[in-house]
Amino acid sequence: MKKLLFGTRDKSGFLASFATYTLLISIGFIYVYPVLYMLATSFMNPSDLLDSSTKWIPSTLHIKNYADALATMDYIPSLLKNIHIALWPTLCQLVVTSMAGYAFARYEFPLKKLWLAILIFIIVIPPQITMIPTYIIYSSLKLTGNIQAFIVPALLGQGFRSSIFILIFFNFHKQIPQALIDAAEIDGAGHIRSFFRIAVPLSLPAIVVAAIFSFVWYWNETYLVNLYLGFNNSRANGGLTTLLLELQRFQSSYESIYSGWELSPNRLNEALRMAGTMLAIAPVMALYAVLQKQFVESVDRSGITGE
Template identity: 25%
Template sequence: MKKKWITHITLLFVSLFMAYPILWWVSAAFKTNEEIDSANLIPHYPTLANFAEGWFAIPGFTFTHFFVNTFELILGVLFTTLVSCSLVAFAFARLDFPLRKFWFSIVLITLMLPSQVTLVPQYDMFNAFGWVNTYLPFIVPHTLAGGIGGAFFIFLLVQFIRGIPKELDEAAKIDGCSWFGIYFRIILPLMKPPLVTVAIYCFLWNWDDFLGHLIYINSVEKYTVGLALKMFVDANSAVPWGQLFAISLVSVIPAFLIFFFAQRYIVEGEASSGLK
């Protein structure tokens, strides 16, 4: 019993130690600029002015504009990812075509390929297409089951489809269904758990894709939330740290809510796909 208490107390202190930066960040959002450097965790004079002033801090724009931009980009990516990855996964799991195992191995190998390796070639290609400063470099690769997490999503969905009895396909064929009919009428309705998991991961990873947004988006009008936050930091002037912390706190709320309310779908989707 004594060892159990020691373990719990140790874990509590470690948790508080790890959570301290987050607690300081939340606290700093309510501090004045003069109080930011203080060591106290609880603000002496808490204020909500950082949120109001930070929301209108970018000349000519509000953060409503940047949030709308971000959601437009992510919704486009989300829709194309769900459609393309589910179709590719269905093909690998159910169709018998030449070199199927070889091409599936190639897809899995791309999981081990760092994104930095393809960064420059992709930029040169998209620049030649005239896609720089548009959202096409993010949406088009996902249309082809590529982009951030594409190979992982395909693998996740393939594992789930392989667990669906093939007798359902055979029964549908007897009733005159084509392969597309089997996909739309049989497989797709059964794929809700892994598709929800894919949607959550796709949202979170693209919401946090600061590097990709920084490389391909140039004009302030098309900035996402992450790029807009970067504008607070100016080497030639004083940084309004209180406003920066306040708006950055607001910027994580959508991702936090998505994960908080949908975490059971993540567990359900991964468990039903054989991934533990």
């Protein structure tokens, strides 16, 4: 009995594992608490919000919140524009960063140490330092206000967090045996061919990890999107937008659609805002539900902990 409760040297006892599970479950609950709160609130009708006895379970499923939020955010067009903004830079970034990672892993060349040091340095310096001059470069090249402001840096390996992806590819290509490349060379493949035919297919897991992270990070970026799309960019003149930008301007969009209703029961309430937030995070939540395993294993793959 005592053994069962307190365990032995080899096996942890019931009490210890009970404590672990309790802790994990309660911390897990704290973790998802904001999301649950958001979900519950988003279905409440105005009287539920005022009634302090309905804290968690709304009296009716007030779907109208979602309908209003969809209209306020102009959801489907915004969603498509957001995919546009996240997808193309991700693809460009993947090509360039995997090439750079491959070069670092496969070749010995002069100044290699210097370039690697620069790579690390770029991760550490805050992007705010370079933000202003790059903005000036882009605006003088007339890149701001459209997708090119994201594609051009991605093509030059300076997209959003590109350095981290170079590190991931560097580490992954290092683990591919040199013998494979040598064998290809003996069979007459050139450098470029052995990269595309051997290194790229073998690094598929790294590509998947980099692709989903890059996509999500572009999706979630708001500071740069705000800056590069510019101030006079708005839905009215058909500019690009992201769902998170729409969430930021939720209040003003709502007021412009339903103007003059400030005193009516339909004014902007927190249930509506929560519905908007839910809608803004819904696409990445769906992506996470499908690709969970890839996300979670990414850290192992990146080899950040050293082999």
